[in-house]
Amino acid sequence: MNIETRRYIVMGSRRVSNYWWATATGLGGLGFLMTGLSSYLQFDLLPIIHSENIVFFPQGLVMCFYGFLGLIFSFYLGLTILWSVGEGFNEFDKQQGIVRIFRWGFPGNNRRIDISYAIDDVKAIRVELKDGLNPRRTIYLCVKGQREIPLTRVGQPMTLEEIETQAAELAQFLQKDLLLNSSYV
Structure with missing residues (x-):
């Protein structure tokens, strides 16, 4: 990396919060599904489940439904983590005169999102700050x-200091205007 090039790494779905939610919804969904199935079978599938007071229709059936939803959501989050959806970089190269934005998407024809612009086509850097x-x-x-x-x-907003520093540094590097759009509630 030289003085004429800047590269900012963008974290995608491989965040601690996504690992947490994938695990929590998976375990919760499994618990709901096992409880619903235990009420149907009238036999506790796990020793910590006491389903004798749960009637299968409608409570057990609803618990099975919520269990399936939890497992499906957990599976979806696991796949986005596995595929690194949203991960990539922003590269600004004054020597070649280009701005390159790269991201990984979902598998398919458009998995690689790779956009390039001439630095001359960039009008400004705009910062949007919205609290609430x-x-x-x-x-x-x-x-x-x-x-x-x-x-x-x-997903995870940057701190005000991080966003101000990065935006100001980028606008100065590209020699473009810095615009601020903020609304605080």
Whole structure:
């Protein structure tokens, strides 16, 4: 890496929170499914399950349904972790005059998302700060043609200091304007 190139790694779905939720929903879903099946069979499949007070229809059936949903969600999260969905990098190369944005997607024809723009096509760097119930702290690359490409990771907002530093550094490196769009609730 030289002084004319900047590369920012973007973390995808391989986050501690996704590992936690995949494990928690998998175990919870398995527990619900085993309890529902135990109420149907009228036999406790696990010694910690006491299903004698649960009638299969409707309680046991609903527990089986929730168990399947939990296992399906856990399986989905596990696959996104396995496939590294959302992982990639943002590369800014002044020497070649290009901005390259790379991300991994879901398997298929468009698994590799690889977009390149000329640095001359970049109008500005925009920062969006939104606090409240669903906080959003995102850096956007504003390109000619009214396109805005998000540069930051999804899911876990960066701290204000991190986002300010990265956006200011990037705008200074590209010699482009830095725009701020904020709303605090």
